[in-house]
Amino acid sequence: MFGRRGTSEPNQAPPPQAAPAPVAAPETKPATEKTKIAAVAPAPATSSGKQHKSGEDLLNAVNESSLHAPAAKAVDELSGAKDRIYALLMEQIDIATSSRLPRDELKRQIIEIIGEIVMEQKLPLSSAEQQLLANQIVDDMLGFGPLEPLLRDELITDIMVNGPYQVYIEKKGKLELSDVKFRDNAHVMAIATRIVTGVGRRVDESTPICDARLPDGSRVNVIAQPCAIRGTSISIRKFSQKKITLDMMITTKNVSEALCKVLKICGAIRLNIIISGGTGSGKTTLLNAISRMISHGERIVTIEDAAELQLQQPHVVPLETRIANLEGGGEITMRDLVKNALRMRPDRIILGEVRGGEAFDLLQAMNTGHDGSMGTLHANTPREALTRLENLIGMAGINLPSKAVRTQIAGAVNLIVQISRMRDGVRRITHLTEVVGMEGDVIITQDLFTFEFKGEDETGKLTGEFRSSGIRPNFTTQAAYYGLDKALIEAMTSSME
Numbered sequence: 001m002f003g004r005r006g007t008s009e010p011n012q013a014p015p016p017q018a019a020p021a022p023v024a025a026p027e028t029k030p031a032t033e034k035t036k037i038a039a040v041a042p043a044p045a046t047s048s049g050k051q052h053k054s055g056e057d058l059l060n061a062v063n064e065s066s067l068h069a070p071a072a073k074a075v076d077e078l079s080g081a082k083d084r085i086y087a088l089l090m091e092q093i094d095i096a097t098s099s100r101l102p103r104d105e106l107k108r109q110i111i112e113i114i115g116e117i118v119m120e121q122k123l124p125l126s127s128a129e130q131q132l133l134a135n136q137i138v139d140d141m142l143g144f145g146p147l148e149p150l151l152r153d154e155l156i157t158d159i160m161v162n163g164p165y166q167v168y169i170e171k172k173g174k175l176e177l178s179d180v181k182f183r184d185n186a187h188v189m190a191i192a193t194r195i196v197t198g199v200g201r202r203v204d205e206s207t208p209i210c211d212a213r214l215p216d217g218s219r220v221n222v223i224a225q226p227c228a229i230r231g232t233s234i235s236i237r238k239f240s241q242k243k244i245t246l247d248m249m250i251t252t253k254n255v256s257e258a259l260c261k262v263l264k265i266c267g268a269i270r271l272n273i274i275i276s277g278g279t280g281s282g283k284t285t286l287l288n289a290i291s292r293m294i295s296h297g298e299r300i301v302t303i304e305d306a307a308e309l310q311l312q313q314p315h316v317v318p319l320e321t322r323i324a325n326l327e328g329g330g331e332i333t334m335r336d337l338v339k340n341a342l343r344m345r346p347d348r349i350i351l352g353e354v355r356g357g358e359a360f361d362l363l364q365a366m367n368t369g370h371d372g373s374m375g376t377l378h379a380n381t382p383r384e385a386l387t388r389l390e391n392l393i394g395m396a397g398i399n400l401p402s403k404a405v406r407t408q409i410a411g412a413v414n415l416i417v418q419i420s421r422m423r424d425g426v427r428r429i430t431h432l433t434e435v436v437g438m439e440g441d442v443i444i445t446q447d448l449f450t451f452e453f454k455g456e457d458e459t460g461k462l463t464g465e466f467r468s469s470g471i472r473p474n475f476t477t478q479a480a481y482y483g484l485d486k487a488l489i490e491a492m493t494s495s496m497e
Helices: 020-040 042-048 055-092 103-121 127-142 145-152 185-197 246-251 257-268 283-291 334-341 358-366 382-394 402-412 476-481 485-494
Strands: 156-162 167-171 174-177 209-213 219-223 233-237 273-277 300-304 316-320 348-351 374-378 415-421 427-439 442-456 462-468
Touching (some): 103 127, 145 167, 185 219, 185 233, 257 283, 257 442, 402 427, 462 485, 476 485
Antiparallel strands (some): 415 427
16 A cells, blocks of 8 residues: 555554544544534424424424425535544645555555445445546545546537536537535645646636646636635636548537638648637637648748647647746747747748737737737627737837728738637637738728528528628639639639529
């Protein structure tokens, strides 16, 4: 057994009669009595509060009490037993030694110790409950505690921890409350700390907000007290273990075949692309899918707050921002990384998310020979994306006339892909919009594809059509340079009326 403290003394009975039993016996009785009072006592108090009740009311009250009291008592007793076992187990194992053991070996030894504790303390835990408790303890010691089962479930795409007793999940685009709970807020904070320290960051009262990532690249945001009033909040955006491609998006109705073909061509011919959408709309997933069309001979530099892009090319240099240290120095921002990336001889620069003054540096990169650069942006429509891009450039502190900024945007950005998560939970590309140029002070755009909503089927899924405008794109000349102009025209005309 690993690092277990000896509990037997000389001239003592076998393990079931070991020293802990006399010590724990007085605790067991009061704990059981306290549980019994909490479960049963309220029922008479409630009924005695009313002097006049009909016979039917009294019968209903008795039936309800008889149904719920034993169940509540059993749950309380089981929870109390698990808490006692956990406390005793932590006294008997060496954390440093156990953390170095393989998971299966650690679980086996923990189950053995739990079995001995159950026998010594005469606790009402079945073999299956002991196994479950061992899994939970191993998850706490080596993994992310109660979140581990949710992280292993491939159907879950988002995990939202709202304090210790409320954990929501997203499955198939729909939010639902899970039955996962933490012991207390300190337990939530311990898991959050383990997540952020894994990527060299910290979260505490002095820095209660932190962006991080899991080992698989899933995005994590943590906000702790005092900012989170009801307890530490953890938001996890999971990434599917399956690499989602544009072809797979056809089967899930995210795009049509013609739109998929146009997106592939746009990625291959080095257009500068902005992917726009709301929170959770699938912008990063779409960016990963389009990036598969990048040639393996290109050098790509990715820049993110928390590295989550999963590019498949061999020559990728991922960069990540850094927060300030305890002395307030050492911070490295997105702008710093974009400026440095220009000195790294990139063929393409990809920003995980444009949210500040780095928008100006991205446009500079797009305008200075780094064709095929991409980024994501929060906006509801392509036109709003252009307006927000202009506002973000203003955050860089560069005093430029509005027309000069718009001219630079029109010259740098070739395409805006608008994606939306609709009310049936399906993410769909609603607009494929080309930036054409300037007319006066206005940026001119044209929609190449739009999604037209038609109705709802019997399963609750929305129905509609990805329709091509039939307009010849301005980047047809660039497609011809790569020998893809005929394929582009064919795709544009195949979905017309």
